[in-house]
Amino acid sequence: MTEEEFDAFYATAFPRIVGQLYALTGDHGEAQDVVQEAFVRAWDRRGSFLAEEAPEAWIRTVAMRLAVSRWRRARRWLELVRHNPPADRTPGPGPEHTVLVEALRQLPEAQRQAVVLHHLCDLTIQQIAAETGSPAGTVKARLSRGRAALAQLLSPEEKEESRV
Structure with missing residues:
Protein backbone atom coordinates (compact mmCIF):
# COMPACT_ATOMS: atom_id res chain seq x y z
CA MET A 1 0.00 0.00 0.00
CA ASN A 84 -4.97 0.57 49.36
CA PRO A 85 -6.67 3.94 49.70
CA PRO A 86 -4.45 7.01 49.78
CA ALA A 87 -3.75 8.74 53.07
CA ASP A 88 -6.60 10.89 54.32
CA ARG A 89 -4.95 14.20 53.69
CA THR A 90 -1.54 15.64 53.53
CA PRO A 91 -1.24 18.32 56.18
CA GLY A 92 -0.76 21.83 54.92
CA PRO A 93 2.25 23.95 55.69
CA GLY A 94 2.79 24.73 59.33
CA PRO A 95 2.87 28.27 60.73
CA GLU A 96 6.69 28.32 60.68
CA HIS A 97 6.70 27.57 56.97
CA THR A 98 4.16 30.29 56.27
CA VAL A 99 6.15 32.85 58.28
CA LEU A 100 9.37 31.89 56.48
CA VAL A 101 7.79 32.17 53.03
CA GLU A 102 6.31 35.55 53.91
CA ALA A 103 9.72 36.77 55.13
CA LEU A 104 11.40 35.46 51.96
CA ARG A 105 8.88 37.37 49.85
CA GLN A 106 10.03 40.60 51.48
CA LEU A 107 13.64 40.10 50.35
CA PRO A 108 14.89 41.52 47.05
CA GLU A 109 14.68 38.87 44.33
CA ALA A 110 18.45 38.33 43.99
CA GLN A 111 18.87 37.81 47.75
CA ARG A 112 15.82 35.55 47.93
CA GLN A 113 17.14 33.47 45.04
CA ALA A 114 20.57 33.08 46.64
CA VAL A 115 19.10 32.10 50.03
CA VAL A 116 16.67 29.59 48.54
CA LEU A 117 19.25 27.99 46.24
CA HIS A 118 21.82 27.71 49.03
CA HIS A 119 19.69 26.72 52.02
CA LEU A 120 16.73 24.93 50.46
CA CYS A 121 18.30 23.44 47.32
CA ASP A 122 21.68 22.75 48.96
CA LEU A 123 23.70 24.33 46.15
CA THR A 124 27.24 25.54 46.75
CA ILE A 125 28.28 29.13 46.15
CA GLN A 126 30.00 28.06 42.92
CA GLN A 127 26.89 26.21 41.71
CA ILE A 128 24.71 29.24 42.46
CA ALA A 129 27.17 31.49 40.64
CA ALA A 130 27.10 29.21 37.60
CA GLU A 131 23.30 28.95 37.63
CA THR A 132 22.66 32.68 38.05
CA GLY A 133 25.59 33.92 35.98
CA SER A 134 26.84 36.03 38.91
CA PRO A 135 30.38 36.09 40.32
CA ALA A 136 30.93 34.02 43.47
CA GLY A 137 31.65 37.17 45.49
CA THR A 138 28.28 38.62 44.50
CA VAL A 139 26.55 35.39 45.55
CA LYS A 140 28.29 35.53 48.94
CA ALA A 141 27.23 39.16 49.42
CA ARG A 142 23.61 38.36 48.48
CA LEU A 143 23.59 35.42 50.90
CA SER A 144 25.01 37.55 53.70
CA ARG A 145 22.53 40.39 53.15
CA GLY A 146 19.65 37.97 52.71
CA ARG A 147 20.44 36.16 55.95
CA ALA A 148 20.75 39.44 57.84
CA ALA A 149 17.42 40.64 56.48
CA LEU A 150 15.74 37.32 57.31
CA ALA A 151 17.15 37.43 60.85
CA GLN A 152 15.54 40.84 61.36
CA LEU A 153 12.26 39.78 59.77
CA LEU A 154 12.06 36.58 61.80
CA SER A 155 13.33 37.85 65.17
CA PRO A 156 10.74 37.70 67.98
CA GLU A 157 11.51 41.26 69.13
CA GLU A 158 10.71 42.64 65.67
CA LYS A 159 7.36 40.85 65.61
CA GLU A 160 6.35 42.13 69.03
CA GLU A 161 7.27 45.74 68.13
CA SER A 162 5.21 45.57 64.96
CA ARG A 163 2.15 44.37 66.90
CA VAL A 164 2.27 47.25 69.39
Whole structure:
Protein backbone atom coordinates (compact mmCIF):
# COMPACT_ATOMS: atom_id res chain seq x y z
CA MET A 1 0.00 0.00 0.00
CA THR A 2 1.44 3.36 -0.97
CA GLU A 3 1.33 6.40 1.26
CA GLU A 4 -1.36 7.97 -0.93
CA GLU A 5 -3.53 4.84 -0.74
CA PHE A 6 -3.09 4.65 3.01
CA ASP A 7 -3.95 8.36 3.38
CA ALA A 8 -7.12 7.88 1.33
CA PHE A 9 -8.07 4.82 3.40
CA TYR A 10 -7.43 6.74 6.61
CA ALA A 11 -9.50 9.73 5.48
CA THR A 12 -12.52 7.60 4.67
CA ALA A 13 -12.32 4.99 7.44
CA PHE A 14 -11.18 7.04 10.47
CA PRO A 15 -14.42 8.96 11.12
CA ARG A 16 -16.54 5.85 10.63
CA ILE A 17 -14.44 3.68 12.97
CA VAL A 18 -14.24 6.44 15.58
CA GLY A 19 -18.05 6.60 15.53
CA GLN A 20 -18.25 2.86 16.07
CA LEU A 21 -15.72 2.88 18.91
CA TYR A 22 -17.43 5.90 20.45
CA ALA A 23 -20.60 3.82 20.66
CA LEU A 24 -18.57 1.06 22.32
CA THR A 25 -16.55 3.18 24.78
CA GLY A 26 -18.93 6.07 25.42
CA ASP A 27 -15.92 8.41 25.33
CA HIS A 28 -15.18 10.25 22.09
CA GLY A 29 -11.61 11.14 23.07
CA GLU A 30 -10.88 7.54 24.05
CA ALA A 31 -12.37 6.32 20.76
CA GLN A 32 -10.16 8.69 18.79
CA ASP A 33 -7.09 7.57 20.76
CA VAL A 34 -7.56 3.85 20.21
CA VAL A 35 -8.46 4.23 16.54
CA GLN A 36 -5.43 6.44 16.01
CA GLU A 37 -3.22 3.84 17.70
CA ALA A 38 -4.71 1.12 15.48
CA PHE A 39 -3.89 3.19 12.39
CA VAL A 40 -0.34 3.67 13.63
CA ARG A 41 0.02 -0.08 13.93
CA ALA A 42 -1.46 -0.51 10.45
CA TRP A 43 0.98 2.09 9.09
CA ASP A 44 3.87 0.00 10.40
CA ARG A 45 2.66 -2.94 8.29
CA ARG A 46 1.23 -1.00 5.34
CA GLY A 47 3.25 -3.04 2.83
CA SER A 48 1.07 -6.09 3.42
CA PHE A 49 -1.96 -4.26 4.76
CA LEU A 50 -4.00 -4.01 1.54
CA ALA A 51 -3.39 -7.69 0.84
CA GLU A 52 -5.63 -8.45 3.80
CA GLU A 53 -9.24 -8.93 2.85
CA ALA A 54 -10.81 -6.43 5.25
CA PRO A 55 -8.43 -3.67 6.37
CA GLU A 56 -11.20 -1.68 8.05
CA ALA A 57 -12.24 -4.72 10.09
CA TRP A 58 -8.59 -5.19 11.11
CA ILE A 59 -8.39 -1.55 12.29
CA ARG A 60 -11.68 -1.88 14.17
CA THR A 61 -10.59 -5.14 15.84
CA VAL A 62 -7.25 -3.68 16.94
CA ALA A 63 -8.96 -0.53 18.23
CA MET A 64 -11.53 -2.57 20.17
CA ARG A 65 -8.79 -4.69 21.73
CA LEU A 66 -6.90 -1.53 22.71
CA ALA A 67 -10.04 -0.09 24.31
CA VAL A 68 -10.67 -3.30 26.26
CA SER A 69 -7.05 -3.37 27.37
CA ARG A 70 -7.36 0.20 28.66
CA TRP A 71 -10.56 -0.70 30.51
CA ARG A 72 -8.83 -3.62 32.17
CA ARG A 73 -5.89 -1.47 33.24
CA ALA A 74 -8.25 1.16 34.62
CA ARG A 75 -10.27 -1.48 36.47
CA ARG A 76 -7.09 -2.97 37.99
CA TRP A 77 -6.01 0.48 39.07
CA LEU A 78 -9.39 1.14 40.71
CA GLU A 79 -9.21 -2.18 42.55
CA LEU A 80 -5.73 -1.34 43.74
CA VAL A 81 -6.86 2.08 44.98
CA ARG A 82 -9.88 0.59 46.74
CA HIS A 83 -7.69 -1.96 48.56
CA ASN A 84 -4.97 0.57 49.36
CA PRO A 85 -6.67 3.94 49.70
CA PRO A 86 -4.45 7.01 49.78
CA ALA A 87 -3.75 8.74 53.07
CA ASP A 88 -6.60 10.89 54.32
CA ARG A 89 -4.95 14.20 53.69
CA THR A 90 -1.54 15.64 53.53
CA PRO A 91 -1.24 18.32 56.18
CA GLY A 92 -0.76 21.83 54.92
CA PRO A 93 2.25 23.95 55.69
CA GLY A 94 2.79 24.73 59.33
CA PRO A 95 2.87 28.27 60.73
CA GLU A 96 6.69 28.32 60.68
CA HIS A 97 6.70 27.57 56.97
CA THR A 98 4.16 30.29 56.27
CA VAL A 99 6.15 32.85 58.28
CA LEU A 100 9.37 31.89 56.48
CA VAL A 101 7.79 32.17 53.03
CA GLU A 102 6.31 35.55 53.91
CA ALA A 103 9.72 36.77 55.13
CA LEU A 104 11.40 35.46 51.96
CA ARG A 105 8.88 37.37 49.85
CA GLN A 106 10.03 40.60 51.48
CA LEU A 107 13.64 40.10 50.35
CA PRO A 108 14.89 41.52 47.05
CA GLU A 109 14.68 38.87 44.33
CA ALA A 110 18.45 38.33 43.99
CA GLN A 111 18.87 37.81 47.75
CA ARG A 112 15.82 35.55 47.93
CA GLN A 113 17.14 33.47 45.04
CA ALA A 114 20.57 33.08 46.64
CA VAL A 115 19.10 32.10 50.03
CA VAL A 116 16.67 29.59 48.54
CA LEU A 117 19.25 27.99 46.24
CA HIS A 118 21.82 27.71 49.03
CA HIS A 119 19.69 26.72 52.02
CA LEU A 120 16.73 24.93 50.46
CA CYS A 121 18.30 23.44 47.32
CA ASP A 122 21.68 22.75 48.96
CA LEU A 123 23.70 24.33 46.15
CA THR A 124 27.24 25.54 46.75
CA ILE A 125 28.28 29.13 46.15
CA GLN A 126 30.00 28.06 42.92
CA GLN A 127 26.89 26.21 41.71
CA ILE A 128 24.71 29.24 42.46
CA ALA A 129 27.17 31.49 40.64
CA ALA A 130 27.10 29.21 37.60
CA GLU A 131 23.30 28.95 37.63
CA THR A 132 22.66 32.68 38.05
CA GLY A 133 25.59 33.92 35.98
CA SER A 134 26.84 36.03 38.91
CA PRO A 135 30.38 36.09 40.32
CA ALA A 136 30.93 34.02 43.47
CA GLY A 137 31.65 37.17 45.49
CA THR A 138 28.28 38.62 44.50
CA VAL A 139 26.55 35.39 45.55
CA LYS A 140 28.29 35.53 48.94
CA ALA A 141 27.23 39.16 49.42
CA ARG A 142 23.61 38.36 48.48
CA LEU A 143 23.59 35.42 50.90
CA SER A 144 25.01 37.55 53.70
CA ARG A 145 22.53 40.39 53.15
CA GLY A 146 19.65 37.97 52.71
CA ARG A 147 20.44 36.16 55.95
CA ALA A 148 20.75 39.44 57.84
CA ALA A 149 17.42 40.64 56.48
CA LEU A 150 15.74 37.32 57.31
CA ALA A 151 17.15 37.43 60.85
CA GLN A 152 15.54 40.84 61.36
CA LEU A 153 12.26 39.78 59.77
CA LEU A 154 12.06 36.58 61.80
CA SER A 155 13.33 37.85 65.17
CA PRO A 156 10.74 37.70 67.98
CA GLU A 157 11.51 41.26 69.13
CA GLU A 158 10.71 42.64 65.67
CA LYS A 159 7.36 40.85 65.61
CA GLU A 160 6.35 42.13 69.03
CA GLU A 161 7.27 45.74 68.13
CA SER A 162 5.21 45.57 64.96
CA ARG A 163 2.15 44.37 66.90
CA VAL A 164 2.27 47.25 69.39
